[in-house]
Amino acid sequence: MSAERPPPPRRSDYAWHVPITTRWMDNDVYGHVNNVVYYAFFDTVINRYLIERGGLDIHGGAIIGLAVETSCIFAGSVKFPDAIVAGLRVAQLGTSSVRYEVGIFVEGDDAARAHGKFTHVFVDRETRRPSAIEGTLRQALEEILILPKVDATGKPGVR
Amino acid sequence: MSAERPPPPRRSDYAWHVPITTRWMDNDVYGHVNNVVYYAFFDTVINRYLIERGGLDIHGGAIIGLAVETSCIFAGSVKFPDAIVAGLRVAQLGTSSVRYEVGIFVEGDDAARAHGKFTHVFVDRETRRPSAIEGTLRQALEEILILPKVDATGKPGVR
Amino acid sequence: MSAERPPPPRRSDYAWHVPITTRWMDNDVYGHVNNVVYYAFFDTVINRYLIERGGLDIHGGAIIGLAVETSCIFAGSVKFPDAIVAGLRVAQLGTSSVRYEVGIFVEGDDAARAHGKFTHVFVDRETRRPSAIEGTLRQALEEILILPKVDATGKPGVR
Amino acid sequence: MSAERPPPPRRSDYAWHVPITTRWMDNDVYGHVNNVVYYAFFDTVINRYLIERGGLDIHGGAIIGLAVETSCIFAGSVKFPDAIVAGLRVAQLGTSSVRYEVGIFVEGDDAARAHGKFTHVFVDRETRRPSAIEGTLRQALEEILILPKVDATGKPGVR
Numbered sequence: 001m002s003a004e005r006p007p008p009p010r011r012s013d014y015a016w017h018v019p020i021t022t023r024w025m026d027n028d029v030y031g032h033v034n035n036v037v038y039y040a041f042f043d044t045v046i047n048r049y050l051i052e053r054g055g056l057d058i059h060g061g062a063i064i065g066l067a068v069e070t071s072c073i074f075a076g077s078v079k080f081p082d083a084i085v086a087g088l089r090v091a092q093l094g095t096s097s098v099r100y101e102v103g104i105f106v107e108g109d110d111a112a113r114a115h116g117k118f119t120h121v122f123v124d125r126e127t128r129r130p131s132a133i134e135g136t137l138r139q140a141l142e143e144i145l146i147l148p149k150v151d152a153t154g155k156p157g158v159r
Numbered sequence: 160m161s162a163e164r165p166p167p168p169r170r171s172d173y174a175w176h177v178p179i180t181t182r183w184m185d186n187d188v189y190g191h192v193n194n195v196v197y198y199a200f201f202d203t204v205i206n207r208y209l210i211e212r213g214g215l216d217i218h219g220g221a222i223i224g225l226a227v228e229t230s231c232i233f234a235g236s237v238k239f240p241d242a243i244v245a246g247l248r249v250a251q252l253g254t255s256s257v258r259y260e261v262g263i264f265v266e267g268d269d270a271a272r273a274h275g276k277f278t279h280v281f282v283d284r285e286t287r288r289p290s291a292i293e294g295t296l297r298q299a300l301e302e303i304l305i306l307p308k309v310d311a312t313g314k315p316g317v318r
Numbered sequence: 319m320s321a322e323r324p325p326p327p328r329r330s331d332y333a334w335h336v337p338i339t340t341r342w343m344d345n346d347v348y349g350h351v352n353n354v355v356y357y358a359f360f361d362t363v364i365n366r367y368l369i370e371r372g373g374l375d376i377h378g379g380a381i382i383g384l385a386v387e388t389s390c391i392f393a394g395s396v397k398f399p400d401a402i403v404a405g406l407r408v409a410q411l412g413t414s415s416v417r418y419e420v421g422i423f424v425e426g427d428d429a430a431r432a433h434g435k436f437t438h439v440f441v442d443r444e445t446r447r448p449s450a451i452e453g454t455l456r457q458a459l460e461e462i463l464i465l466p467k468v469d470a471t472g473k474p475g476v477r
Numbered sequence: 478m479s480a481e482r483p484p485p486p487r488r489s490d491y492a493w494h495v496p497i498t499t500r501w502m503d504n505d506v507y508g509h510v511n512n513v514v515y516y517a518f519f520d521t522v523i524n525r526y527l528i529e530r531g532g533l534d535i536h537g538g539a540i541i542g543l544a545v546e547t548s549c550i551f552a553g554s555v556k557f558p559d560a561i562v563a564g565l566r567v568a569q570l571g572t573s574s575v576r577y578e579v580g581i582f583v584e585g586d587d588a589a590r591a592h593g594k595f596t597h598v599f600v601d602r603e604t605r606r607p608s609a610i611e612g613t614l615r616q617a618l619e620e621i622l623i624l625p626k627v628d629a630t631g632k633p634g635v636r
Binding site: 364 | 497498499502504517521523525529536
């Protein structure tokens, strides 16, 4: 657990950005935004992109995205009432699954306070069986696909 | 429970407004923002005002505001990813307590989707005994004090 | 705002009780469960009753309950990791609406730390038009109907 | 992203278990507990252990635990009003940091619906500099230390 950490991502490492407002109750006993809340930020930027750019209909569409794996590295902290910007990119796009990467920035900052990964599998709303990502949705995801840089070990940073 | 409801408040009924972004998880099983979350909006607009205008130091200040009574009337619904505006006014200002009124609007709308009341008692952080509202804090609260209109029963709308 | 408050309700003032566990993030900066979270407790005891006793199918049933008005009085505080008990009664039952009353207790205590009211209107899932409360659901609500005591002003405590 | 997943952990893979009650608002639009909420379960089981067994004073103690990295794998889903059991073990214990592993089970089940990792760095409350884990706290963490099994690749399952 003493391994060196790479420097946090910058804003320009992400392809799409949205503002997020913090809430009083996001702060925990220790006075900063609780770690759980960052995943609510992830969820929010991802689903806004899917709805606004990918044409996802969360209320009645044929397919829905289920989270299968998520993770977050906390490099700093955020406090209510900070204004936040969340950055989004797609790092891997499969037939029915997609791995997003998200960075959380305080407005005006260039270095992420937290950054993470989030994998969705798209499934049929009724059967919950995997369903191919097609049409407008695939096109939207391809538009923000940024292949991760090769990391220090010489392997690309994919899972 | 069949009583006629007064029309919902308008934006101009409130003195101070802040934008709030909705989150994916705000939506409940029925597809709109859960009733609980509106109180998180209330908390947020109130505490932002106290911090940004009233000089409240939530981390180390001598006094803190404790909620003693809150209520909300839901006139319509809000859905993620709607952008929200919360309006705030002070309806009653006592020695150590204050009753705020809050309206929740969808961006671009003039009629509140929900509106409510929230009473804070300010207390000493350590002893939790009531503490007078003074100085910058009182001044800020007076600036957004709007006395409620007399209601249909001829009584002013105070509790 | 200086009015005397009636003593908080007791456990036996409610007809149905469920345990609720607090969560780390329920605590806010001031070290106790945030006021917003009590409404999540209300929601939880009410919907558990509707599902477990009233046969409500939240995923595909013909009717759903929409919150139209909620309120809470905070008489004391609760802190994670306290264990909570929520008590529920029905105070008013109309054709398509119901007003519940809820008390929040720390396990082992008899006086409510908070107590509130919550009004549901049942509507058709698709049209969102009011729908009569019938059958198993009405029967379940009648089973926990406890008429409020007449209050100090000589008026029954209904809204 | 097509890699085979190992079977989910069992209850007996964890050393300490606590019940957690789900809440109405945990369910999202798709009808099951939102992915974000599992991290609130993680936070809860970890902090309960630290408080109840490790003597951590979250309100005034000299050290506090900051989350530096968290992750979760979702193998199934949970729905309100399911009753949950969270299992906890320590997988790695350093001078000032600890990596926990948590499993989320539906009451009565033996296979985890979700399981994850959570790394705390303990720091001085005021300076926020790393602080050694000592005394009762270290003893409590050692009591639930379970070294991860070597995985299929022949490497121990540590990060």
